[in-house]
Amino acid sequence: MAQRTTLFVNLFVLLTIQLFISGVVSTSFTILNNCDYTVWPGILSNAGVSPLPTTGFVLQKGESKTLTAPTSWGGRFWGRTHCTQDSTTGKFSCVTGDCGSGKVECAGSGATPPATLAEITLDGHGGLDFYDVSLVDGYNIPMMFTPQGGTGQNCTNTGCRADLNDACPSELKVTGVDGGAGVACRSACEAFREPQYCCSGAYGTPDTCKPSSYSEIFKNACPRAYSYAYDDKSSTFTCASVNSYTITFCPSPTTSQKASQPQEGQNTENANPSPHSAGAGSGTGTMIYEGALDEEINGSPSTRPHVLGFQGLAGLISVTLAIWQLWKPFF
């Protein structure tokens, strides 16, 4: 009896330690404003995951902020530009990427398109992080998503360095309050609401929804970013064992890229011919995209985790000790 009590006490202690360790293992995100103007990042956590400590803040040019995300966190980052606070009502609003909260914090609201999005799910299928930069909801700011360290075949930076506000076709262009220079570039889906651009209705599958002349403008400028809803194969990246990611607004011109990391534009898609899988979906491009990502995460059996690391180790120790406790009387 005493043996058994000791065993349970031991197990309890070890499980507690394991829980503690798994709670401590986390990923950090550094958001850097490399633009020569102020950016107000917004953050939206996926449904059902605990939010980050902040959902919106200001970054003056050159400033950065580091946030720690819990294990298995998922969500999106974007940049708001040309923001002002109304001097009489106190209401905060932005010309691009506004989340409609009326405040600097977005508090559970997402970006109003057009907005460049950096999306990530930590610790997804096979213990891998899945991330991308998406122009499915349009474009408002150059953005780069860079894993620091980490392993995996396509564990590289992704994003969009190009200034698509200048290159934007006039029918998609959003100009500032003064009507002058472009401040954002709409997706064809948002601009024309046609099923073939939105991958909806009869165009709601990867086979029927093809890139359009508009999405190709985005793809040519930013080969690694999502240009339309079913662009997964060349736009979803995965990493294991990353401790931190950097999200950089206005990454170019920059000389700080690691030489070992392929630059954006050298596409890795051909080196990695994995079967394309995407989910069906309807509604806005972003919704479709999320369905597609889920399918990607749940669908294909892929490499086994490196990420399970600490938790696995603690578990192994618990089990070994438990077996040892059980067999001790016989020695």
Ligand SMILES: *[C@@H]1O[C@H](CO)[C@@H](O)[C@H](O)[C@H]1NC(C)=O
């Ligand atoms: C990266 O790897 C994932 C999982 O193997 C795959 O689905 C995706 O298409 C790859 N992405 C690129 C850009 O090669």
